[in-house]
Amino acid sequence: MANFVLRVPNNLRSFTVSASVSSNGSPPLSSSGSSGGVGGPVILELPLDKIRRPLMRTRANDPIKVQELMDSISEIGLQTPIDVLEVEGVYYGFSGCHRYEAHQRLGLPTIRCKIRRGTKETLRHHLR
Numbered sequence: 001m002a003n004f005v006l007r008v009p010n011n012l013r014s015f016t017v018s019a020s021v022s023s024n025g026s027p028p029l030s031s032s033g034s035s036g037g038v039g040g041p042v043i044l045e046l047p048l049d050k051i052r053r054p055l056m057r058t059r060a061n062d063p064i065k066v067q068e069l070m071d072s073i074s075e076i077g078l079q080t081p082i083d084v085l086e087v088e089g090v091y092y093g094f095s096g097c098h099r100y101e102a103h104q105r106l107g108l109p110t111i112r113c114k115i116r117r118g119t120k121e122t123l124r125h126h127l128r
């Protein structure tokens with residue numbers, strides 16, 4: 001949060017403008033980093049190792065797709081965040097497998113995620 005005081009000529013009033021922008025230009029998020037209990041999905045950069053991928057070993061990625069994504073992400077960055085489910089503060093990824101692997105292979109520490117909050121029941125549904 002930054003406060004700016006704009007001083008204008010004497011015949012006009014001075015006033016204060018409050019801007020809610022963090023140092024990296026992103027909107028402020030709750031200090032827990034959680035997607036919160038209300039509202040829709042939240043877009044956040046998450047460390048790759050904070051995202052559990054329970055189905056990772058059951059599906060093989062297409063290596064050509066991964067290479068193409070690596071080339072594209074290096075050049076223009078990730079254009080569409082991967083979908084992540086948050087259950088009781090733990091993050092789960094079930095899709096976005098090629099984008100996730102492309103980030104891993106590029107050695108990127110974080111990935112942009114669209115985080116939705118769910119319950120244990122939602123998680124069970126995904127694991128079925």
Ligand code: ADP
Nearest residue numbers: 065072073076077078079080096097098099100
């Ligand atoms: P994934 O398993 O990651 O969903 P897909 O090959 O099925 O892989 O889809 C790739 C997705 O990555 C597409 O939805 C595409 O829009 C998205 N995408 C995000 N960033 C990029 C990028 N820089 N270059 C190409 N595709 C990208």
